[in-house]
Amino acid sequence: MNPFDLSGKVICITGASSGIGRQCAISCSQFGATVVLLARNEERLAETLSLMEHSQKHIAFSVDLTDYEKVSQVVKDAVAKVGRMNGILHSAGISTTLPLKLVTPDKLEVFFQSNVFSAYNLTREICKMGNFSKDGGSIVFFSSVMGKTGASGKSLYSMTKGALLAGARSLACELAPKKIRVNTVSPGVVITPINCNLPHISDLERRKITEQQHLLGLGETTDIANACIYLLSDAAKWVTGIDLCVDGGYTAR
Amino acid sequence: MEQKFLDSLKEAMDIEAHEINMTDNFRDYEEWSSLTYLSVIAMLDEEYDFQIEESDFRKLHTVADLYNAVNSK
Numbered sequence: 001m002n003p004f005d006l007s008g009k010v011i012c013i014t015g016a017s018s019g020i021g022r023q024c025a026i027s028c029s030q031f032g033a034t035v036v037l038l039a040r041n042e043e044r045l046a047e048t049l050s051l052m053e054h055s056q057k058h059i060a061f062s063v064d065l066t067d068y069e070k071v072s073q074v075v076k077d078a079v080a081k082v083g084r085m086n087g088i089l090h091s092a093g094i095s096t097t098l099p100l101k102l103v104t105p106d107k108l109e110v111f112f113q114s115n116v117f118s119a120y121n122l123t124r125e126i127c128k129m130g131n132f133s134k135d136g137g138s139i140v141f142f143s144s145v146m147g148k149t150g151a152s153g154k155s156l157y158s159m160t161k162g163a164l165l166a167g168a169r170s171l172a173c174e175l176a177p178k179k180i181r182v183n184t185v186s187p188g189v190v191i192t193p194i195n196c197n198l199p200h201i202s203d204l205e206r207r208k209i210t211e212q213q214h215l216l217g218l219g220e221t222t223d224i225a226n227a228c229i230y231l232l233s234d235a236a237k238w239v240t241g242i243d244l245c246v247d248g249g250y251t252a253r
Numbered sequence: 254m255e256q257k258f259l260d261s262l263k264e265a266m267d268i269e270a271h272e273i274n275m276t277d278n279f280r281d282y283e284e285w286s287s288l289t290y291l292s293v294i295a296m297l298d299e300e301y302d303f304q305i306e307e308s309d310f311r312k313l314h315t316v317a318d319l320y321n322a323v324n325s326k
Binding site: 129130134174177178 | 263264267269270286288
């Protein structure tokens with residue numbers, strides 16, 4: 001028996017329309033899970049679905065995760081269609097590099113809503129009575145190496161990622177009686193369709209510096225998805241409240 | 254009225270594995286904890302506009318005690 005098998009499990013994945021979230025959806029389907037995909041862009045969600053194994057058994061909802069009322073309805077609809085959830089993979093999030101003086105209260109609000117409040121609210125909805133499997137399961141938030149180390153211009157992003165790390169530990173304590181495990185994954189810099197156009201990757205000089213910060217070079221989306229498969233699966237049944245750094249050695253020094 | 258109260262109490266305590274009855278001592282439920290206590294207090298406040306001090310709450314033992322306290326306000 002494969003300890004990483006996800007057959008029979010219903011996993012809700014946010015940010016499933018691109019990058020790491022999309023790869024996680026594909027990988028979860030390959031490991032047998034039924035996936036509930038959430039993201040804003042309907043077309044790209046459909047594209048993710050088409051790349052997944054057994055695409056007909058998964059369902060996708062186009063939703064803005066900060067539209068809390070709609071999220072509540074979507075969770076109910078999803079459970080009615082594919083059954084109770086066994087896991088959440090919250091990969092939706094936004095990133096930026098901004099100096100202190102440009103981080104306005106409005107920016108703080110937007111980033112905390114997208115990266116923190118939406119993760120917490122979705123967890124709250126899925127953990128409501130009747131939505132989560134009675135057998136328990138696994139919740140994974142995406143933090144970042146920026147949630148535990150610093151870099152100029154990253155304070156706003158770092159604060160949101162640090163909040164997820166901190167919140168996950170207390171949720172791990174609170175949800176353990178329900179056999180729900182809560183962990184975070186902290187990726188280093190991974191090449192995705194979105195960031196390959198950003199200066200730290202597209203500019204060769206800057207890319208070299210970014211690469212040198214990671215002992216093993218830059219990551220691929222599958223590196224992160226594999227870590228998520230582990231945390232979602234029964235292979236990690238004794239693992240809760242941890243942060244799994246998948247960062248090519250970024251935090252080793 | 255009584256059934257609605259029981260349903261609200263079940264939901265506040267996340268009880269789905271078993272039924273609850275008026276004669277039950279709610280502290281005996283497996284689900285009872287300091288956190289479910291807070292959820293119950295919040296439910297009584299929100300749904301029944303009923304506030305209660307912890308010292309008074311301690312005097313309540315059965316589901317019926319809770320129900321009667323709410324209805325006697």
